[in-house]
Amino acid sequence: MAGSKHGAHRGSPLGPRSPFVLDVSRLGMRPGSMITFDDTVSAPSRIGIELIGIPEGAPVDLDLRLESVSEGVLVSGTVSAPTEGECSRCLTPVTGDVEIYLTELFAYPDSATEATTDEDDEVGRVVDDTVDLEQPIIDAVGMMLPFSPLCREDCPGLCPECGIPLADVEADAEPHRHDVVDPRWAKLAALQLPDDEGRG
Structure with a gap:
C-alpha cells in the first residue's frame, strides 16, 4: 500500500513525532507481510556536514519497503533530497541532490536480536509499533556527501x-x-x- 505524494495523511505510516517515524502496526508481526511507502516529507532539520547538506524544510522523497521478518522490521529503499552548501575553495553557493539507499533492521521487543544487542545504536528498535529512520538517514547522508564540495572541479x-x-x-x-x-x-x-x- 503506497502513501500519497502530499505529506502526512490519513492511513499514511507517518508518525506524529517526526516525518521519519513510520507506523508499522499494519505489519502485525507476521513474517512475510510487507507494506510500501512512497511519500515526500519535509526535512525536520538540516541534515548533512559542515559545508553542504539538506536544508531544513527541504522536500525529502522516501521510496521504501517495510517487511516483517522473524526478528523485526526490515526497511529498505531510497531516500533522496536537494542539497545546498558552499564551495570549499571559493565559498560560492552550490546546489545539488543526494540519494541514499537504506537497509535497516529494527528489532521487535523481546526478540533474540533485541536481547543480544547491548548497544542502542547497534540495531534499531520497534517502539510502540513505529520505527525511527531519522538517525540512519542522518548517518547515510553524512557519508554520501562530499567533505569538500566544489562549484566546479577546477575551481x-x-x-x-x-x-x-x-x-x-x-x-x-x-x-x-x-x-x-x-x-x-x-x-x-x-x-x-x-x-x-x-x-x-
Missing part, C-alpha cells in the same frame, strides 16, 4: 590578496595580480620624505 579558489573568487576574473584580458612591496623595504618606503623636505 581556482580565492585570491589570497583581495579575497575575490578567481573564477570571476578568468575572462579578463589582464591577469589578476597585486603589486606587493617586499616587507624588508616597506619600512624604508614609509620613512621616505618628499623631495621638498629634507633640504635646508
Whole structure:
C-alpha cells in the first residue's frame, strides 16, 4: 500500500513525532507481510556536514519497503533530497541532490536480536509499533556527501590578496595580480620624505 505524494495523511505510516517515524502496526508481526511507502516529507532539520547538506524544510522523497521478518522490521529503499552548501575553495553557493539507499533492521521487543544487542545504536528498535529512520538517514547522508564540495572541479579558489573568487576574473584580458612591496623595504618606503623636505 503506497502513501500519497502530499505529506502526512490519513492511513499514511507517518508518525506524529517526526516525518521519519513510520507506523508499522499494519505489519502485525507476521513474517512475510510487507507494506510500501512512497511519500515526500519535509526535512525536520538540516541534515548533512559542515559545508553542504539538506536544508531544513527541504522536500525529502522516501521510496521504501517495510517487511516483517522473524526478528523485526526490515526497511529498505531510497531516500533522496536537494542539497545546498558552499564551495570549499571559493565559498560560492552550490546546489545539488543526494540519494541514499537504506537497509535497516529494527528489532521487535523481546526478540533474540533485541536481547543480544547491548548497544542502542547497534540495531534499531520497534517502539510502540513505529520505527525511527531519522538517525540512519542522518548517518547515510553524512557519508554520501562530499567533505569538500566544489562549484566546479577546477575551481581556482580565492585570491589570497583581495579575497575575490578567481573564477570571476578568468575572462579578463589582464591577469589578476597585486603589486606587493617586499616587507624588508616597506619600512624604508614609509620613512621616505618628499623631495621638498629634507633640504635646508
